[in-house]
Amino acid sequence: MMKAKVHVMLKEGVLDPQGEAVKHALGSLGFSGVENVRQGKVIELDLADGTTEDTITEMCEKLLANTVIESYRIEIAS
């Protein structure tokens, strides 16, 4: 078995309502100095040995990331 991680974040310039909500909540909890918050996903995959990065890329393009508004980065555990 091999492990891979896919980090998915909203692209620069795309409004991040989740991040805005967290930022305001931190402020109301009394945390000062929080200038910006962006929230993304990390997906940990346990895959059969020999799964290629191309296959993982295809998983991202088809399902794991909405490539219109999100960018993704694949990390394969050695």
Place this chain on the structure above:
Amino acid sequence: MMKAKVHVMLKEGVLDPQGEAVKHALGSLGFSGVENVRQGKVIELDLADGTTEDTITEMCEKLLANTVIESYRIEIAS
């Protein structure tokens, strides 16, 4: 300004319905060899200089992670 990242994942043993849904969806898209999927959050914070790790830990304990079912890891960009 300083940058920090908080990685939040469900604790081992906690059911991950989101991960299960992704796993089944990948299967129905024809991807074989997907043995397990777990999904978490990554929160990128832009903070005022001098914000301490203790303060970020407090943010996690109070808001960013549900410490009953989630574990978190703080990464401070040097």
